[in-house]
Amino acid sequence: MLSRNDFLSPDEISQIAPRRIIELAIKGVMKEYGLSISVMLDIDEDDPELSGGTDKVFITDKGDYEPHCAFLRNHPDERVNIKCPKSDRDHFERAKREVAKDPNYSGEIYTCRGGLQDFVVPIIERANNTFIGVIFGGQKRPKEFKSAARRRLRDFIFKQQNRDLQLVPFRRLYRLFLKVDQVAEGQLEEMMETCQSIAREISDTFRFFSEQKRTEMGLKLETNCVGIIESALLQAGSEEELWLSMPIILGAMKDWLCFDWGIVLKREGSQDGKEIFRAIETIGHGFRHTPELKKELLEFSSEELERKTEVIALPQSAAGNIESFAPRNSTMWAIALARGEYGVSAILICGSVQEGSGRHEELERMVDFKSLFRLSKISALIASRRGELRALEGERKRRAELEEVERKQAETIDTLNNTLLSLTHWLNRPLIGANGILTTIRDKHRELGPERLEEAIAWAIIAIDHTALVCRGISRIFAVEGGREKFKIRREKIDAKIELQKLCSTMRIAFDESDISFNFFEFRESPDIEMDRDSFLYVFYTLIDNAIKYSDFGKEILLGCDMEGGRYTLKVKSYGEPILPVEKEKVFERFWRGRNAARGDEVGLGIGCWAAREHMRHNDGDLRLEVSSRLSIFIVYPPM
Amino acid sequence: MPRQILWIDNDRSFLKGHIMRLKMEGYLVKQITKLSDGADEIRDPNFNYDLLILDVMMSVKEEEEEEFPPSETDSGRGAGILFYRKYKNTLEAKGIKVLAFTIRSDEDIRERFREAGLPESNFMAKTEGSDTSVFLKKVEEILAERTQHR
Numbered sequence A: 001m002l003s004r005n006d007f008l009s010p011d012e013i014s015q016i017a018p019r020r021i022i023e024l025a026i027k028g029v030m031k032e033y034g035l036s037i038s039v040m041l042d043i044d045e046d047d048p049e050l051s052g053g054t055d056k057v058f059i060t061d062k063g064d065y066e067p068h069c070a071f072l073r074n075h076p077d078e079r080v081n082i083k084c085p086k087s088d089r090d091h092f093e094r095a096k097r098e099v100a101k102d103p104n105y106s107g108e109i110y111t112c113r114g115g116l117q118d119f120v121v122p123i124i125e126r127a128n129n130t131f132i133g134v135i136f137g138g139q140k141r142p143k144e145f146k147s148a149a150r151r152r153l154r155d156f157i158f159k160q161q162n163r164d165l166q167l168v169p170f171r172r173l174y175r176l177f178l179k180v181d182q183v184a185e186g187q188l189e190e191m192m193e194t195c196q197s198i199a200r201e202i203s204d205t206f207r208f209f210s211e212q213k214r215t216e217m218g219l220k221l222e223t224n225c226v227g228i229i230e231s232a233l234l235q236a237g238s239e240e241e242l243w244l245s246m247p248i249i250l251g252a253m254k255d256w257l258c259f260d261w262g263i264v265l266k267r268e269g270s271q272d273g274k275e276i277f278r279a280i281e282t283i284g285h286g287f288r289h290t291p292e293l294k295k296e297l298l299e300f301s302s303e304e305l306e307r308k309t310e311v312i313a314l315p316q317s318a319a320g321n322i323e324s325f326a327p328r329n330s331t332m333w334a335i336a337l338a339r340g341e342y343g344v345s346a347i348l349i350c351g352s353v354q355e356g357s358g359r360h361e362e363l364e365r366m367v368d369f370k371s372l373f374r375l376s377k378i379s380a381l382i383a384s385r386r387g388e389l390r391a392l393e394g395e396r397k398r399r400a401e402l403e404e405v406e407r408k409q410a411e412t413i414d415t416l417n418n419t420l421l422s423l424t425h426w427l428n429r430p431l432i433g434a435n436g437i438l439t440t441i442r443d444k445h446r447e448l449g450p451e452r453l454e455e456a457i458a459w460a461i462i463a464i465d466h467t468a469l470v471c472r473g474i475s476r477i478f479a480v481e482g483g484r485e486k487f488k489i490r491r492e493k494i495d496a497k498i499e500l501q502k503l504c505s506t507m508r509i510a511f512d513e514s515d516i517s518f519n520f521f522e523f524r525e526s527p528d529i530e531m532d533r534d535s536f537l538y539v540f541y542t543l544i545d546n547a548i549k550y551s552d553f554g555k556e557i558l559l560g561c562d563m564e565g566g567r568y569t570l571k572v573k574s575y576g577e578p579i580l581p582v583e584k585e586k587v588f589e590r591f592w593r594g595r596n597a598a599r600g601d602e603v604g605l606g607i608g609c610w611a612a613r614e615h616m617r618h619n620d621g622d623l624r625l626e627v628s629s630r631l632s633i634f635i636v637y638p639p640m
Numbered sequence B: 001m002p003r004q005i006l007w008i009d010n011d012r013s014f015l016k017g018h019i020m021r022l023k024m025e026g027y028l029v030k031q032i033t034k035l036s037d038g039a040d041e042i043r044d045p046n047f048n049y050d051l052l053i054l055d056v057m058m059s060v061k062e063e064e065e066e067e068f069p070p071s072e073t074d075s076g077r078g079a080g081i082l083f084y085r086k087y088k089n090t091l092e093a094k095g096i097k098v099l100a101f102t103i104r105s106d107e108d109i110r111e112r113f114r115e116a117g118l119p120e121s122n123f124m125a126k127t128e129g130s131d132t133s134v135f136l137k138k139v140e141e142i143l144a145e146r147t148q149h150r
Helices: A010-015 A018-031 A089-101 A115-126 A143-157 A160-167 A170-178 A187-196 A210-235 A239-244 A246-257 A302-306 A358-365 A367-373 A375-444 A450-481 A496-511 A533-550 A608-618 B016-024 B035-043 B079-093 B107-116 B132-149
Strands: A261-271 A274-284 A299-301 A491-495 A517-523 A528-532 A556-564 A567-575 A622-628 A631-637 B004-008 B028-032 B051-054 B097-102 B123-125
Touching: A375 A450, A375 B016, A375 B132, A450 A496, A450 A533, A450 A608, A450 B016, A491 A496, A491 A533, A496 A517, A496 A533, A496 A556, A496 A567, A528 A533, A533 A556, A533 A567, A533 A608, A533 A631, A608 A622, B004 B035, B016 B028, B016 B132, B028 B035, B035 B079, B051 B079, B051 B132, B079 B097, B079 B107, B097 B132
Parallel strands: A517 A556, B004 B028, B004 B051, B051 B097, B097 B123
Antiparallel strands: A261 A274, A274 A299, A491 A528, A556 A567, A567 A631, A622 A631
């Protein structure tokens, strides 16, 4: 009869070969010496990350050893015993909730990761039971290979050294091993050997089982995964970033090469002439309890990594017994035995590419794989690829800059063309008009009476003067701006009201706008102002011209003079399309045309107001705009 | 019977010389400054002009935007082209010739009129036609063509 002493303590478990554990566990199941012990198998999940390890737990009942999700029982007669389909977290969660109701259970329940030690083990330990867990890692096996597994298992258990296993009903053993997916003949045995002497054999990791996967999924997976891996590598801007993308890389590797899990080691530097590696990341399922790697795992030298057979035994600590290494000429994966504070050894196995293995030979032929995953090559790869990317990026930027320059040039040319068109239009119209009159006079002067002749000539002169005034006004400003000429102010006294009346009269004739009236009622004062006459005429010509162009028909243009803050101001008011308050200052921007102006036929330059203000400022005055609904008021501040 | 010309151009001031010249040559000239007024004239069953002189760059008032959307008139810069396209059939049906007379002389505007169906010879830039003798000659050529086809 087995007593508790027949069973190993958690510490002892961690020291022995796994085969012994299996035997004992199986015996325990078979004999059920007052203990309910289930053999817990590591069930591969489609998405182990989601399951968080919780589906690694079996639930068994007395009559049915259907290996589904489970947890251990404290008593043979009772306990929650829920059968959960594999990967059915809901059922498992329900089981855990039921356990939580158990008054005997006072441990914490973790909902993910740690189904073993955080959930199941406390139940066991609390009742002074010993938990014996045996976890087999492995890959998912296609159903069609079950028969092959049976055959292999049969072969295995009938070996001389496995006689004890023959005591176990085959059906149960079969179920135990059912979850171990084997994909090639002989691999079950190999993995079992590893289990049996985990500490020794862990360096000769079993051949991973990607062959089947590879056959199943074909090269497409390989291409996809290599692509993912490459992308992750290339995106890494530095080695630091590379490590951050390790989960992606390793996840892809896992899918492709069917690793179960592993630890990422990072080269941290060198010490005493040796390179030191530190474990920084884990990938895959299998860890029941993963300690903080950076804190609890030690560093390993590259020599240690290269030793295929040496097992690095670490001191017992809160993290338990941890062994890790990366086989030589393999990937940077490591295998770790991780265990938490409950002292139970969970033996977790992963595979790695090992030199000499069939898989490895295949991979040897895959240059990309090798070049990607040699630690020393990664930086070089990144550097060279980054260089290429930088060059490409540089080229792209240059091209983009060139395109931008070309676009701006085209825009500038377009603007200049439009400006030229506008200028031509703007200045040509009166000249065309004048030429029209003059050529008519030339050809028809005999039929025109003297009166009409004089009127026509006067009109032509006005039209030409109109153009000349505008040309002078604008050209002065542009000449100053271009540094070609200093704005020469020729101050003279100007009777503002009289000059404005003359100007309006001339403009009415020139523009033939009979429905616009000029109202001087608001000229309360009639000051003499001193400024450049050309500037004065240009400024008011522009303001009145705008008012005529954009006023509503039948409206007045009001001209006024006022006192504001102790100085005279001259105003030009008109009613027309509203100018928005936000546009008040924009009006004085060069080439800006208001919405109402832009709608008109006048493909104007949009420089009139700007030039007018420049004139005023050159004369030590100013010009601004006030708006209110449809009323626009241009306020001219003559020089003081 | 004197020839009648409808002149759609919102520039009233600088066409003095040309209108004066046409009138002195015996033409009856009616100037319209709004597109919508021009459209009304053309839609009038009693429309009986011999020639339509059509400006291109004309403002489109807000109330005219439904018939002459700014997007189609290029905010007024091509209002005359849209007007021509809209009423081309009506004008042709009535045997009325069109002279596009515009400040614009660029190839783009000429091409657009050609595409709209206006013969090349019925386009004149105002700079070309600033001399009213030259302008008059163009008008007479177009009207002569009309007479031949009647």
